[in-house]
Amino acid sequence: MELWIPITIAAAFMQNLRSALQKHLQGRLGTRAASFVRFGYGFPIAVVYVTCLHLFAGYAFPALNLSFALWSVIGGLAQIFATMMLVYLFSLRNFAVGTAYSKTEPVQAAIFGFILLGEKLSAGSIVAIIVGVIGVMLISMAKLPLSWRNLLVALTGRTALIGIASGAVFGISAVAYRKASLSLDGPGPVMQAAVTLACVTTFQTAFMLVWMYWKDKQEIVQVVRTWRSSSLVGLAGVLGSAGWFTAMTLQQVAYVRALGQIELVFTFMASYFLFHERVSRMELAGCLLIVCGILGLLFS
Structure with a gap:
């Protein structure tokens, strides 16, 4: 099994x-503050991660360059706004459906990867990704009777547009991060990904602190008061990002994000067991299609 596969599943x-x-x-906390904790409580861990790789694993620090800085800023800003859209989406639909809409990202990441990086996919991989996205669409329509009108609503309604936009911006972010990591002349993908993660999360923290200070200083106070819960978000976020960054340095973004749709399997488990939200047969069918798409992607 190639290394990027277990790394992506863990991420x-x-x-x-x-x-x-x-x-x-x-x-x-509200949408902006809840989005901030991912970066604010995550960047110190990212910095410690890079330091440990240097001190204990013997990795040298790669030389930074202008291309790295540019793509890191693009990816960092895109991830901030995509995260805010996703967090806002949770207030409009249940946790599983909100996450499902954002999982149109692999197709959009493939398009952006082709435009920005010249990356191409095999025919089998394209079919597998489409199967996964059909599964996502089934999940998004699960609470509606099957009809062309409801299909149109599922694809063009407010929730759908926000979710698809979130997936698109996440796709831009992922491609930018791969470009940033590959632009480093580093000792290997692990250190290149770690340095990218540390630089990006530090920039995101500074950007959002200035934004919250300008818009509503009270949000910063709330983030500090909820440090126990917020620090868990930061820890989970930075561990996941370390996995994504490493996998996307090893493999094309579209493949990594397509395999990453396995998150929806974990999402349904969280939706059912943690939030006690009902899961319909169509949602389960959509989840099965996503799994089939993932298996097809791996075998292709």
Whole structure:
């Protein structure tokens, strides 16, 4: 098994855990503050991670460059706004459906990867990704009677548009991070990904602190008061991001994000066991299609 596969599965699990914790915090902190804790409490761990790789694993620090800085800023800003859209989405639909809409990302990541990086996919991989996205669409329509009108609503309604936009911006972010990591002339993908993660989360923390100070200083106070729950979001977020960054340095973004749809399996478990939200047969069918798409992707 190629290394990027277990790394991606672990990253998907940690991302699902982070999203579940953010949903819990969203009602107490609001969308912007709940989004901030992912970065604010995560960047010190990312910095410690890089330091440990240097001191104990013997990895040298890669030389930074202008291309790295540019793509890191693009990816960091895109991830901030995509995260805010996703957290806001949780207040419109249940946890599983909110996450499902954002999982149109693999197709959009494939498009952005082709445009920005010139990456191409095999025919089998394209079919597998489409099967997974059909599964996502089934999940998004699960609470509606099957009809062309409801299909149109599922694809063009407010919730759908926010979710698809979130997936698109996450796709841009992922491609930018791969470009940033690959632009480093580093000792290997692990250190390149770790340095990218540390630099990006530090920038995101500074950007959002300035934003919250300008918009509502009280949000910063609330983030500090909820440090116990918020620090768990930061820990889960940075562990997941370390996995994503490493996997995307090893493999094309579209493949990594397609396999990352396994997060929805974890999401349904969290939705059912943690939030006691009902899961319908169509949602389960959509989840099965996503798993089939993932298996098809791996075998292709």
